[in-house]
Structures are given as C-alpha cells and as structure tokens.
Amino acid sequence: MISSITEAPERAPSWFGMLRRRVLSLLAVILAAVVLALPAQGADVLRLYSGQSPLGDVPAEKRGNNVFVSAGEIVKLLGMQASSKNDTLVVSSGKEKLQLVADAAAAWLGVELVPLAASTVQVKGEWLVEMRSALKLFNALLQRSGKNGSLRWGPGGVLPLPAPPPSSPAPSPTPLPAVVPDPPKPVSTVPEGPIINGLRWGIDDGKIRAVIDFEGPGKPEVKQEAGAVKTTFFLGKGGSPDISSPYGEVKVSSINYGNRIALEFASSLPLKEIIPLESPNRLVIDFSRSGSSAALKETKLPKPAAVPTTPAPPSPRTRKGAKIVVIDAGHGGKDPGAVSNGIREKDVNLAISLLIAKKLKKAGYDARLTRDRDVYLTLQKRTELANNWNADVFMSIHANALPPGRHATGMEIYLMALPTDKDAMQLALIENREIAEGNGETAKAADKKTKMLLNILGNMQQNAKINESTGFAEYLFKYGKAGGIKMRRVAQAPFFVLRGAAMPAVLIETGFLTEKSEARLLNDKKYQDKIAESMTRGIVDYLKNI
Structure with a gap:
C-alpha cells in the first residue's frame, strides 16, 4: 500500500502533462494556420475590388505624398499577361496593350498617351504605379478589351502596424495613411460644370x-x-x-x-x-x-444666330490649293550634327531635304523647307514655321550615330511620344542638346529639359496627334522598304523638334554615319535620291488617304 500510494502522485502529473502538451500542440497548429492565412505582419496592402467582389490584396507603399501599388500584382489578380523589357512594362488584355515606362508621368494605352498623377517607379523588377492612376489605367484597359472596368480600392486590406514609440532605436518605414483603406467615394460623381x-x-x-x-x-x-x-x-x-x-x-x-x-x-x-x-x-x-x-x-449676352440644327455634311479634309508639306533639314550653320567618316550630318540632311521638296513640288504639293541653305535654326523655330504655314505634315531629316564599339545600320522613323527603349531615349538626349547651343546652356541643362519633356508628354497638344503621326510613320516605313532601303524600325522618343507641332510629325534618321559602308551611301547622290523618292511616295500616299 505504501508503495502504490507513493506511485500514484507520480503518475498523475505525467497524465496532466501529456494532456497539456496535446492541447498546446493543437493550439499551435490552429494558430499557425491562422497566421499563414494572413498577409505578412506589418505589410502594407490595399484590397482590390471589381464592383462589390474582392479580387485580392495588392502590395502598396507610401512615397512622398503619393501611395504606389504593385502593377505586377494587379496583372495577376486580373489574369492579364505582362512582359518587361529594360524600362518598359507591357500589359496585354486580349488585343489591347498598356505600356508603363519607368520614371515617366504618362503611359501608353494603345496609341493614346494617358497622364499619370506621378511617375511610374521600377524597383528591383517591381513596377509601382500611383494608386489612383493604376485604377484609371487598368479600368480603361479592361473596357477597351470588352470587359467590365469597375475596379476600385476598398476595405479589407491590412492596416500598417502602429509606429514604434519614440524610444525605439529603429523606426519602421513610413506607414500608409489610415485613410487609404477606407471605401473611396463613388467614381461617377456629378460634374460641377458644363x-x-x-x-x-x-x-x-x-x-x-x-x-x-x-x-x-x-x-x-x-x-x-x-x-x-x-x-x-x-x-x-x-x-x-x-x-x-x-x-x-x-x-x-x-x-x-x-x-x-x-x-x-x-x-x-x-x-x-x-x-x-x-x-x-x-x-x-x-x-x-x-x-x-x-x-x-x-459677346457675353445671347443673341440670335443662324446655327445649323443638323450637322453639316462632311467634306474632304482639304484646303483651297495644294497641301502643305514642311521638310526640316536637321542641324545647320554652327551646328554640324554628327560628324563621322569625314561626313557632316548637316550636309546630308540638307541634300536629302532639297531632293524631297523638289519631288513633292513636281507632284503638285506645296513643299516648304525650314532651311534651304547652311544656316542655324533653333528647334523651336522649326515647328513654329510649320505651324505658321498651317502644314498638313511635318518631317525632320537627320542622320544617326552610335558611340564607339556599337554598330547598327538602317533607317529609323520616330514620332513624338514616350521612348520605346533606352536607345530611343539616348538618341533624343543627343538630338535635343542642340537647344543648349541656342540658349547658351550646358548639355546637362538640355538633358534635364528632355527628361522634363518626358514627364509632361501626357499634357501636350501633340498627344492628340500621336495616332495620326503613327499612321504617317507607317506609310513612310512601307515605301522605304518598297524602295529598297534598309528600314530598321518605327519608334517613339521625346524630340524637342517635334514638340508642339499641330500636325502629324515625324523625325527620320536616314542611316548611321558611324558605319563606314552606310556613311558612303548617305554621301552618295544616287542613294540620297533613292531615299528622297521613297519618302516622297510615302508622303503623297499618306496625304491622299487622310
């Protein structure tokens, strides 16, 4: 008895310990499941809704006065396709495309430039877009591809952790403002004006x-x-x-x-x-x-006027007299442009421009040159002339160049828009440095203006002409290829010489002076005439079909 009594107290604690361990293990499993079901502690996210249906949480972060969200995560939630190349992210929904460009305050939606509230950010492969701009872009992309575009930010996202007390040695990153996860106001507000x-x-x-x-x-x-x-x-x-x-x-x-x-x-x-x-x-x-x-x-007071009650019948998009084509020979005077293999760009540009103008006049068009001799004109003056002449199209002729160690051949056609790639941006930087000469500024100041231009592209008159300029460029590319010229590509870049042109406008890079074989061609009268003939045919066909 004494033996059994002394053993009982030892078995009792063992039984309770096993029960306690099992309960704790079960609680640990439940807690782990709950933790795994929640986003990471302290993560900043916003919940994306389509109408009343939640789609999922999107990572977000505060930058300055704006809140940025992950474009990649939105793409996943919407089941879209995306591909990234250098500084451009292309998002596809059916046949419709959206292009985001790093550090640009505008984005491509098809051929339309859409201004954004803040520049797109690319960080370690992640693309961040200002939260309101993201809704605008992805809703528009959905609608264009025939889908329901009713995205909104709503409640349900994870709120940021409270900021640590003042005594904490390492404060946490700036949290999202508490107001962000709240339900936004309805998008369809009543306009407060006409x-x-x-x-x-x-x-x-x-x-x-x-x-x-x-x-x-x-x-x-x-x-x-x-x-x-x-x-x-x-x-x-x-x-x-x-x-x-x-x-x-x-x-x-x-x-x-x-x-x-x-x-x-x-x-x-x-x-x-x-x-x-x-x-x-x-x-x-x-x-x-x-x-x-x-x-x-x-007249501020209403007065009777013979205003048509029905739309006027359409008439051809023509003026009295011949259509006006303005040909701009790039560089000139004190600015030689690119110089390589013993050839100056300004001379090649002028020779080809004179030939195009001559051929257009023979075809019955009013061809006008911004310069017909070796003189210097500012970039602003060139488009001013085209606007003052009320031109139907504007074409600026240039020749290309590459730094040592890089090689390329062929003609490139550019229109005024966000850059297609880093090469296009670099070419724009080089061409735009001409403004430094005209204003007594440094090349660094010119580069700054080019990047500023990139940021305001969505707020320019040229925005309305991108579609037409694209069509113009495609005609030129087609006839260049048909004429036996090596056509490299049609691309976009922020060229100052095209800024503010009130008509379809393109910049032609006829070839690369830094390539010996192509430099010889560009300096050859027969090849210059070949380029002029192809470009003239493209201009004529384009003007006949608009």
Whole structure:
C-alpha cells in the first residue's frame, strides 16, 4: 500500500502533462494556420475590388505624398499577361496593350498617351504605379478589351502596424495613411460644370463655324492664345465626342484629364468671334474666310444666330490649293550634327531635304523647307514655321550615330511620344542638346529639359496627334522598304523638334554615319535620291488617304 500510494502522485502529473502538451500542440497548429492565412505582419496592402467582389490584396507603399501599388500584382489578380523589357512594362488584355515606362508621368494605352498623377517607379523588377492612376489605367484597359472596368480600392486590406514609440532605436518605414483603406467615394460623381454633348460644323462664303453643344451648370471657360481658342468641358456618360474637323483650315486637338476634356481650335484663318448662346446651351466659334484681320469679338449676352440644327455634311479634309508639306533639314550653320567618316550630318540632311521638296513640288504639293541653305535654326523655330504655314505634315531629316564599339545600320522613323527603349531615349538626349547651343546652356541643362519633356508628354497638344503621326510613320516605313532601303524600325522618343507641332510629325534618321559602308551611301547622290523618292511616295500616299 505504501508503495502504490507513493506511485500514484507520480503518475498523475505525467497524465496532466501529456494532456497539456496535446492541447498546446493543437493550439499551435490552429494558430499557425491562422497566421499563414494572413498577409505578412506589418505589410502594407490595399484590397482590390471589381464592383462589390474582392479580387485580392495588392502590395502598396507610401512615397512622398503619393501611395504606389504593385502593377505586377494587379496583372495577376486580373489574369492579364505582362512582359518587361529594360524600362518598359507591357500589359496585354486580349488585343489591347498598356505600356508603363519607368520614371515617366504618362503611359501608353494603345496609341493614346494617358497622364499619370506621378511617375511610374521600377524597383528591383517591381513596377509601382500611383494608386489612383493604376485604377484609371487598368479600368480603361479592361473596357477597351470588352470587359467590365469597375475596379476600385476598398476595405479589407491590412492596416500598417502602429509606429514604434519614440524610444525605439529603429523606426519602421513610413506607414500608409489610415485613410487609404477606407471605401473611396463613388467614381461617377456629378460634374460641377458644363458637360459637352457634341461638336458640329457649318460653313458659308464668309466663315467656318464650330458649334459646341453642352448642358449642365455654369459656362465653359474660354481662352485665346496665339491664334488658338482653348476651352474645357466635363465628359458625360457617352465619353469623348467626335471632334474631327471636316475643314482643313481649322484643326482641333483634345487632351483628356480624368472626367474632363480640353479642346483647342487652331487655324491660320482670323478668329472672328466667340458667341455663348442659350436655350439650348452652345458655344459658337467663328473663323473668318474673307481674309479680314478683324479683331476677335466676344459677346457675353445671347443673341440670335443662324446655327445649323443638323450637322453639316462632311467634306474632304482639304484646303483651297495644294497641301502643305514642311521638310526640316536637321542641324545647320554652327551646328554640324554628327560628324563621322569625314561626313557632316548637316550636309546630308540638307541634300536629302532639297531632293524631297523638289519631288513633292513636281507632284503638285506645296513643299516648304525650314532651311534651304547652311544656316542655324533653333528647334523651336522649326515647328513654329510649320505651324505658321498651317502644314498638313511635318518631317525632320537627320542622320544617326552610335558611340564607339556599337554598330547598327538602317533607317529609323520616330514620332513624338514616350521612348520605346533606352536607345530611343539616348538618341533624343543627343538630338535635343542642340537647344543648349541656342540658349547658351550646358548639355546637362538640355538633358534635364528632355527628361522634363518626358514627364509632361501626357499634357501636350501633340498627344492628340500621336495616332495620326503613327499612321504617317507607317506609310513612310512601307515605301522605304518598297524602295529598297534598309528600314530598321518605327519608334517613339521625346524630340524637342517635334514638340508642339499641330500636325502629324515625324523625325527620320536616314542611316548611321558611324558605319563606314552606310556613311558612303548617305554621301552618295544616287542613294540620297533613292531615299528622297521613297519618302516622297510615302508622303503623297499618306496625304491622299487622310
């Protein structure tokens, strides 16, 4: 008995210990499962919704005054395809494409440039986009590919951990603002200003009339700048209306800012008057065809006017007389351009430009040269001439060059836009350094301006001409290839010489002077004529088909 009594107390603790261990093990398994089901402790994420359905959490981080989200994670959640090359991320949804460019405050959506709230960031293979801009881009991409574009940020993401107390030696990274995970306001807010319904046209012997129909509170703000009329409206449920002009004398461009659209009417014709009318609301802009230089009049009170009640019948996009083509021979005077293998770029540019102009005139076109001899012109002056002449197309002729150790041959055609790749950006930097010469600045200052231009591309008149410039470039590429010229590519880069051109504009790099064989060709009169013939055919065919 004594023996059994002394053994009982020893077995009791052992039984309780086993039970305790099993309970603790079970709790540990449950806790581990819960922990694994949650995002990493302290991670900053936002939850992405499609309508009312949560899609998943997207990594996010605070940078300056903006919150950036992972574009790669959004792509995964939406089941899209993406590929990254150098400083460009291409996202595909069906046949539609979105291109994000590192350090650029604009993105490609098809052939349209879309301004962003902040520059895209590329960090160790991760692409970060400002959270509001991300919604705008991916919703638009979904809609263009025929899918439901109702993405939004909503509640459910992991809130950042509280900041450590002041005594902590190593503070945690800046957390997202607590307001971010809250449900956002509905996207479809009621505009607080005039909503554009459409644009229609009228014409008679004395004037061309543009009529903008609108509704809603307030009146549109109208500005007159350097022969152009600018006005801004809110967009209705129907989105952007057709703003194409049926008359070559008046050109219209547009830039979209979220739920707003800015219109710019530009013409070589004198601006006669701007008339705001009521019942129904409309804004009438008259351009005089009589050639009078009467000053612009603004009438604030409604008055009767013979405004067409139906859209005017379309007419060919032509002006009286031949279409105007402006050929710009790059560099010149004190600026020789690239010099290699004993050949100066400015000489090759001028020779080819003169030949193109001669052939165009023979074909019945009004070909004009920004320079017809060895003189220096600033980059700004070149496009100013094209705009003042109300040109139908603008072409700037150049020759290419590469640093020692690098080799390439063939013609390249560039349009004014975000760079296709680092080579295109580097070429733009080199070409744009000409502005340093004209303004007494350093090459470093010119490079800074080029990068600034890259950041404001989404806010430029040229934005409205990208589609047309792309078409123009494709015609030139086609005829260059048919003419037996080695065509390398059509690409995009921010060239100052194309900035602000109010017409389709391209920059031609005819070949590489740094390649001995191609330098000899570019200096040969027969090959220069071959280039001029091919480019002329491309210009003529393009102008016949627009």
